[in-house]
Every structure is written in C-alpha cells, then in structure tokens.
Amino acid sequence: MFDWLNADNIVELTGEYRSLGPLIGLILPFLEAFLPFLPLFAFVIANASAYGLWIGFLLSWVGTVMGSYVVFSIVRKYGRARLLGFITKYERVQKLIHWVETHGFGPLFLLLCFPFTPSALVNLVAGLSNMKKKNYLWTLLAGKFVMIFTISFIGHDIKELLTKPIHTGIVLLVIMLLWLVGKQIERRLNMRVEANYRLAQKERQEGKGPTV
Template identity: 60%
Template sequence: MDFETLKDWATLENIMELIKEYRSFGPLPGILLPMLEAFFPFLPLFLFVMANANAFGLWFGFLFSWIGACAGAVLVFLLIRKFGQKRVFQFIKKHPQVQKLMNWVERHGFGPLFLLLCFPFTPSAVVNIVAGLSKINIYQYMLAVMTGKLVMIFTISFVGHDIRSLMTQPMRTAIVAVVIFILWYVGKRIEVKLNKSMEKEKGGHEG
C-alpha cells in the first residue's frame, strides 16, 4: 500500500471498521494506532482519536488514545536520545532551524513544549526528535508530553464524540479552555519544583 492509497483509505469510517474488526484484542488497537503515529507522522492522529471516542465511548476512547500517543512520543524521544549522536542524525543537528529550536527548547523547557503539544496539528514527531536531540531533562519532557497530549486528545475526543453538542453548547467550549489554563499552570508549578530539586541535587554533588 503506497502513501497516496493509505491517505485515501484513512477515513473515520474505515478506521472505526478496523478497530471493530480487532475488538477481540480489547483496548490494544485503540492504543497501538495513536502510538504508531509517533513513528509515522503522516498517519492521521485526530482520526484515530475520534474513532476511539466513537468505538469505546468518550472516556475509554480518550484514555486509550492518550496512553498510545504518550507511549509513542516517549519511545521516539528515548530512541533519539540514545542514538542521536550517531552519524545519521548529525546532518539534522547541524540544520540552523533545528539548532534554533533545540536551543529554544533547552532555554524554556516545559512551557513551549506543553503549548505545542496541546494543538492537534503541531508536527509532534518534529517536537519529539528536537527534544530528544536537545539537552532538555527527560522529566520535563515527559511532563510536557503527558499534560499537552492530555489536553489535545481530550479536546479531539470531546469534539469527535459529540460535535453537535459542542456547537449548540458554547459552555462546553469554555470549560475546555479553562482546563487548558489549569493544566498549563499546574505544569509550570511542577516544573519550578523539579528545577529547584535538580539544582539542590547538583549543588550537593558539587559540594
């Protein structure tokens, strides 16, 4: 199956049919599809999330999509962190735009990564690779992935599960916006505490 055929095949109906076909495997198809998107970014994550929300219900669909997307992102990050110094990645690291993005991620940590990962159409594969090549702390990265993906996947699940009610009840849209702000604020507070404990640890080692 070539790229164009795959793109034509990837519709909500076809993906839901695929999930139903492998329903005997329980939540596995719902977790594996979003996980695969981290390795093959041309796959339509938003369709996988919407299909999960329709096939498994809002909450289970959201949970399976979130677990899969986070697991995939962290696996890509760890692979790049482990093999990023190999020759094959050197041309990526030397690219001026990649270097700028790496420096930006290293300087700002959690905040911008969280915001980037909140949006469904951010090229998360690029974010994972750049984060893996950078010197960002793995705990900061995992925190950004888990909270950012939570917001993004819940929003898509919420919209995909019942599009009509989101348009007729603007209060629901307002609740989503408030949840984004709360998660961002909590994430920033956790990051500050992480940085303080890391500095203390570093000071203890130097002492």
C-alpha cells in the first residue's frame, strides 16, 4: 500500500515542491498561525529539504513569525471588542494573561522554543495582555528561531533520514525528548500560572475589604 513511500520518491516529491517556488515555503508557515491544525512541523521539514538548511530555515522562520505577529496584532486591536471579547471570559485565558503581564519575555520564549507548544494560544494571550508589541516581536523572533532551526536541522536531509535507521532513530529520540521537555515546562508553567493567579485574586479581594 505504501510502496511509493521510499527515499527516491520522497526526493522526487521534494523536487516538485521546490518547483512551486520559495513563496509557497513562506506562505504555508504563515497560514499555520491562522489555522493551527496545519502541520507546521511538516512545512518546516519540507522547506529545509527542498531549499537546503539555511534558505529553508529562513523561509519557515520569516513565515511563521510574520503569521504569528499578524495574529497577535489582530487580537491586540479587536480582542476586547464584542467580536472577540467573549474569549477573555474564560478563566484559563485570564490566568495566562495575568502570567504574561507579570513575567513577560522568559516564559513565552521558553514555550515558543518547543515545536509542540500551542503557539496559537500564546499569540492569543499575548495579544490580550498589556505586553508591548515590540517586546512580543523580539520574543517571537528569538523563540521561533530556536524552534524552526531545530526542526530544519533535523529534517534538511530527508533522504538520509529515510535510508539510515540509526540516524532516523536518533532523530525520533530527539523529537520525543523535545516533546517531553516541552510538556514538562508547559506543565510547570501552568502550575505557576495557577498559583500566581490565585494569589493575585486573593490580594485583590483583600484589597476590597473594609479598612480600619
């Protein structure tokens, strides 16, 4: 059933993808920021395999940063309006907004470094927060740089990846480790978000109490 899925056919598909031109390599990561169900991981590997490590990396990096920043800007402008205002009613979103506003660059940078982080949620929360646009752009540039380059480096030689079992095993192990570490960091951040939000709520309630 999958006889066609061999190294030569994959290389041929890569050549056909490259023939579409570099614009497609920019557009697909850009669209993923709006449609998070699209496979960014696959787009980055396709770009690195078709255009080489560095050009493929640049196409993916620029595309995903542009898309993420446009989403952030749209949410920043319309997030409090009636059209999107319902989003801020969710307690989880409120917690994340509070976390971003009190901690800024560091946590977002860490989350954006890992390929399995829900970056659409990060863009949304950052847009709803009071984080400065310039600061978020720098966060995107740095975090996406690490993430996109890691994926590009893993997948830039697709033929070697498919024909050398040891190399494939190492790559799969690295991907698994990235997933595990990313989830661990996400879990720890969620716990801190919860604790900080509860503390802020408690302090706000005490501040509203009667004064002597």
